[in-house]
Amino acid sequence: MSDFTETPVLLFSYGTLQDKAVQLSNFGRELVGDADRMLGYAQAWVEITDPQVLATSGKTHHPIVRPCRNPEDSVSGMLFRITAEELAAADAYEVSDYRRVSVRLASGLDAWVYVSA
Numbered sequence: 001m002s003d004f005t006e007t008p009v010l011l012f013s014y015g016t017l018q019d020k021a022v023q024l025s026n027f028g029r030e031l032v033g034d035a036d037r038m039l040g041y042a043q044a045w046v047e048i049t050d051p052q053v054l055a056t057s058g059k060t061h062h063p064i065v066r067p068c069r070n071p072e073d074s075v076s077g078m079l080f081r082i083t084a085e086e087l088a089a090a091d092a093y094e095v096s097d098y099r100r101v102s103v104r105l106a107s108g109l110d111a112w113v114y115v116s117a
Contacts, residue, residue, distance in 0.1 A: 009087045010111035012036060012103070014043065014077035015063040016056075017090060025056045026089045033078035037106040038113060041075045042068040046097045046116075053095055064097060066116045079111055087112065 016022045023031050046064040048054055065075050098114040105111055
């Protein structure tokens with residue numbers, strides 16, 4: 001993990017924020033994280049039309065998650081420790097189909113994650 005002079009922000013990613021190219025483009029560095037899971041959510045796909053996001057990710061469809069009725073459902077991903085400035089960069093990267101919320105992960109940690117708007 002990187003050395004932080006400020007308290008790290010916890011960000012959970014199940015999608016393109018795990019991609020090295022997306023990380024380098026948005027944060028200027030490759031992130032190192034820990035595997036974790038979101039409980040009570042199911043994954044779907046959303047079409048991306050934003051030219052900058054398409055150029056960065058190279059993908060026309062990104063995963064998106066929504067709360068579901070079955071508490072046994074879960075979405076796997078990575079938990080990253082980032083700076084507040086990097087969180088702002090992630091906010092700028094995500095398209096309007098997503099909104100940022102705080103969730104309790106399987107590990108018991110609370111982290112920001114982008115879910116369906």
